[in-house]
Amino acid sequence: GAVVSQHPSRVICKSGTSVKIECRSLDFQATTMFWYRQFPKQSLMLMATSNEGSKATYEQGVEKDKFLINHASLTLSTLTVTSAHPEDSSFYICSARRGGGRILNEQFFGPGTRLTVL
Amino acid sequence: QKEVEQNSGPLSVPEGAIASLNCTYSDRGSQSFFWYRQYSGKSPELIMSIYSNGDKEDGRFTAQLNKASQYVSLLIRDSQPSDSATYLCAVSFSNSNSGYALNFGKGTSLLVTP
Numbered sequence: 001g002a003v004v005s006q007h008p009s010r011v012i013c014k015s016g017t018s019v020k021i022e023c024r025s026l027d028f029q030a031t032t033m034f035w036y037r038q039f040p041k042q043s044l045m046l047m048a049t050s051n052e053g054s055k056a057t058y059e060q061g062v063e064k065d066k067f068l069i070n071h072a073s074l075t076l077s078t079l080t081v082t083s084a085h086p087e088d089s090s091f092y093i094c095s096a097r098r099g100g101g102r103i104l105n106e107q108f109f110g111p112g113t114r115l116t117v118l
Numbered sequence: 119q120k121e122v123e124q125n126s127g128p129l130s131v132p133e134g135a136i137a138s139l140n141c142t143y144s145d146r147g148s149q150s151f152f153w154y155r156q157y158s159g160k161s162p163e164l165i166m167s168i169y170s171n172g173d174k175e176d177g178r179f180t181a182q183l184n185k186a187s188q189y190v191s192l193l194i195r196d197s198q199p200s201d202s203a204t205y206l207c208a209v210s211f212s213n214s215n216s217g218y219a220l221n222f223g224k225g226t227s228l229l230v231t232p
Contacts, residue, residue: 006161034219043206043224044162093161105150105210105218112161 006110023094141207
């Protein structure tokens, strides 16, 4: 299989606090993990790419100082939403890429984290 | 801007019928194509991947790819109410930031009626 876990599944926090989300590949090693955000009735929007042992790369318009990403091992990446505000409320989903290269680019998704900032 | 286009639907088919979902993409250099299923409130689940022109079958699902027409489709045979979900088409592309990332369409909502 290709199982990706994500924790927590749901977070409700006050404005100004920081929230950390973990993404783990359980049965394969993932040198690359991706973080997406999805607003209601919208498609997935790639936020950043997390590469093991190096700095994350962020898509245009995503604040790297607000969304801190750490990929400390081949099976774990974390996303920290710093000083969260209500507009950060969204469904955050990670994915892990199994295989390498341009062809084998299958991504497997974690179950997602629903963040609500009050 | 590399685009992936899907009809948002909803596409409604009766139980037992064939559901046909379509997707077009703009990047002629794309090599890998994927179909994901997403239930409401859940994360996407990979259903099919296809890399070569032609058909690829897996159970009730068949993916079809035509690179010349920049078109990929998903057929679901013997549709079941449990197939009701949003189907996302994803196309791999070379991203200077991400290496090879996926670009997602907005998804087609499928409703299978009993």
